[in-house]
Amino acid sequence: MQQMRQWWVVPGRDGGVSELRTVVIPDPGLGQVLVRISAAGVNRGELIGRVGLRSTNPNARATPTGNEFAGTIAALGEGVSGWTIGASVMGRCQACHAEYTVADAAALMPTPAHLNDTEAAAIPNVFVTAHDAIVSAAATSPNDTVLITAGSSGVGTAAIQIAKHLGCHQVLATTTTKAKTEGLTALGATGVIDTTSGGWPKELADRFGSVDVVIDQVGGGLFEGLLQTMAIKGRYVSVGRNDGAKAVIDLDLVARQRLKLIGVTFRTRSAAEALACSTRFAQELLGAFTPNGLQPVLDRCFPLADLPAAHAYMISNSQIGKIVITP
16 A cells, blocks of 8 residues: 655644654545645644643544645546546645645635646635635625735735725735735735734724724734724624634624624534535636736745644744645
């Protein structure tokens, strides 16, 4: 039996730790394909929950990591039609930090012709997540002013482009690093707000007015100020909580502004619900990936064996866009 390298997260003394294993290359089942991975995305969500994956926890289990890929179809399972061996594909599925993965054929998307696989691997997770938040959750319209926190993150760079593509009135982004302002503006941000300033909510209001939609990946201490920027009937969407899950909330402000607070995650969605998000993204936006249209933002590429270094770089918050690994 042929073998491959594959990353797992395993219980450790202080939480989950990464472990590179040699495992048997799986066979595709009914409705599945085997993909030879050329590149796989690295996402901050992979580190969420590792604190609870302690060796003292009797329920802790080792699991393979990675949830997005780009590569070529190596084998077709029974019942698969519409795809051929050798086709360039990308998509979202589990166990992608490896040399091969098995994915449902329904979850595959064709790689845009002008992109290589390393670039394509920076698309599936962040663009599907951003599209779900902006379009499905917030029902964003061209009249809206949209504020995207952590604008330089993978989801942030995707959300800025999607909001611009939708023709939103203003597309604002936050950062804690002024040096990233030019890069965010180049992606389509109308304005960039440095949230290290204590008076940033007033600065935003003075420069750009009120905000109709907030796509937030920060939470924690930023949340209170975000609500202060919002217009009547504004929609706040919580995508991530990098600054913590607990925050101060002014319920009088929520009532007075008639705000909608919306939470989104893939962790509590069924496989069918997650697939529906990818399908809607592909139907509405995949065709917009052209040389002059939507683009993956690739910051840095690491070898497969250096996944821990890729995670460390991600935690440093130095990047603009996506980090990927390649076998």
